[in-house]
Amino acid sequence: MVIYEREHDWVMIPQHHHGLLSGDIARHWNSAYINGTDHWSEVIFAIAQHDHAWIDLDETPFWNDRYKCPYSFIDFPLMPKLTFYKKGIDEVEVQSLYAGLLCSLHFRTFLNGAKEPAAIEFTRYEKARQDRLMEQLNLYEADKEDLLKIHFLMLQFCDDLSLYLCLQEPGTPKEEEFLWFKDGFRQIFPFTNGKNILANWLDSKQVSLKPSPLAFPAEVSIQIKEVKKTNIIRWGIAKAYKDAEWKMRTVTLV
Numbered sequence: 001m002v003i004y005e006r007e008h009d010w011v012m013i014p015q016h017h018h019g020l021l022s023g024d025i026a027r028h029w030n031s032a033y034i035n036g037t038d039h040w041s042e043v044i045f046a047i048a049q050h051d052h053a054w055i056d057l058d059e060t061p062f063w064n065d066r067y068k069c070p071y072s073f074i075d076f077p078l079m080p081k082l083t084f085y086k087k088g089i090d091e092v093e094v095q096s097l098y099a100g101l102l103c104s105l106h107f108r109t110f111l112n113g114a115k116e117p118a119a120i121e122f123t124r125y126e127k128a129r130q131d132r133l134m135e136q137l138n139l140y141e142a143d144k145e146d147l148l149k150i151h152f153l154m155l156q157f158c159d160d161l162s163l164y165l166c167l168q169e170p171g172t173p174k175e176e177e178f179l180w181f182k183d184g185f186r187q188i189f190p191f192t193n194g195k196n197i198l199a200n201w202l203d204s205k206q207v208s209l210k211p212s213p214l215a216f217p218a219e220v221s222i223q224i225k226e227v228k229k230t231n232i233i234r235w236g237i238a239k240a241y242k243d244a245e246w247k248m249r250t251v252t253l254v
Contacts, residue, residue, distance in 0.1 A: 001013070001014060001015060001054075001058050001061050001070060001072055001073060001076075002014075002015060002016055002018050002069065002072065002166045002167060002248045003069070003072045004167055004168060004169070005071050006067065006169070008228060008229055008230075009226045009227055009228045009229055009234075010069070010070055010226075010227045010229070011169075011224055011225070011226055011227075012030070012061065012098075012224070012225045012226075012241060012244075013166050013222065013223075013224045013225070014054065014058040014069060015053075015054030015057075015058055015073055016051050016052060016054055016055045016057075016058065017052040017223055017224075018051060018162050018163065018166050018221050018222065019047075019048060019049060019050050019051035019052065019054075019162075020048050020051065020161075021049065021158050021162040021166070021220060021221075021222040022047050022051075022155075022158040022162040023045075023047045023048020023049070023050070023158070024048075024099075024218075024219070024220045024221075025047075025158045025161055025162060025214075025220060025253070026043070026044050026047040026048070026154060026155075026158045027044060027058065028214045028215060028216070028218035028253070029117065029154065029213055029214060029215065030191075030212075030213060030215040031215065032215075033189065033190075033191045033213060034147075034150065034152070035146075035147060036147065037217055038144075038147060039098045039147075039151065042096045042098040042099045043098070043099075043102065043151045043154065043155075044104055045092075045095065045096055046092065046096070046098070046100075046102040046151075046155060047154065047155050047158050047159070048215055049092050049095075049103070049170060049250035050092075050102075050103050050106055050155060051088070052088040052091060052092055052103075052130045052158060053084045053085050053086075053087060053088020053089070053107075054073070054088070055088075056084065057076070057080070057081075057084050059155055060238050060241070060242075061237050061238065061241050062076075062237070063232075063236070063237040066095050066127045069242075070227075070237055076119055077199060078116060078118060078119065079118055082118055082119065085107050085122065086122065086125070086126075088103070089103050089104050089107060089126070093129075093133075097133050097136060097137055098133075098137060099149075100129075100133060100200070101130060101133040101134070101139075102130075102148075102152060102155055103155075104105075104126045104129050104130050104133070104153060105130060105152050106152070106155055106156065107126065108122075108123055108126045108127070108130070109156075111123050122132045130159065131152060136214070146198070148231065150158070150189070151189075153187045153188075153189060154184075157187040157189075157197070157213070158188050160180070160181070160185050160186070160187070161185065161199065161209075161253075162222075163178075163180070163181075164177075164178070164181045164185075164199050164207075164220070165207065165220070165249070165251055166222065166224075167180075169253075170199050170201065170204040170205065170249065170251065171203055171204035172201055173201070174200055174201075177201075181199060183196065183198075184196030184197055184198040185197045185198075185199070189213065191211070191213070195211065197209055197210070197211060197212075197213065199211050202254070205250070205251060206251065206252050206253075206254055207250060207251055207252070207253050207254070208253075208254050209253055209254070210254075212253075214253060216253065219250060219251070219252045219253075220247055220250070220251055220252075220253065221249065221250040221251075222248070222249050223246045223247070223248060223249075224246070224247055224248075224249050225242050225244040225245070225246060225247070226244060226247060227241050227244045228240065228244070231243070231244075
């Protein structure tokens, strides 16, 4: 679950909704910045489905007793998260080997340097998956590996930009933005000439991207829930979330 707090409620967004928003962003990518269209539909599918693993986990949100807030994707307990990560990658791989490879690469990066035995085992399992899929897809040639790296950067960037749109109130001033994104996104593409892409809220409906990876201004939307704190106290997080109405957040990327 993607969450942030307001005075009277929690804004809550299922991870898979955020993933679908990532895919919507990717569909507007400037094709001039990609060398060739190999696996293009599978790249879009991977980006849109990269958080497929969270569909069941987010069906009923969990309450973090220690911090008195809903669990988010950041602090959700490791063991169930890893179990569902593997399940989600398995299900994506059934639909597309290339998308499964991209999602496996993505989730493995989260655990770089992790020392928990379950995390170490997960990274070993996913490395074996990646080796198998690289072999099956014949991707060990230099040009194909380079294209895979660009596709992986795309997935990471669209994921981060989607989080930028979900983790904070629309129109948030730069100095108050979520820490991860204040100085731009971490991905460096060939077309950015060594620079980070910087996002900035122009107002509550528009976000500028400099330099922009998109072909033209793009309107994107995501469903969110605003879960009242009083309802959580009265009924608990599960019922309060279930009964909250879906609302649409729409932003134009310029």
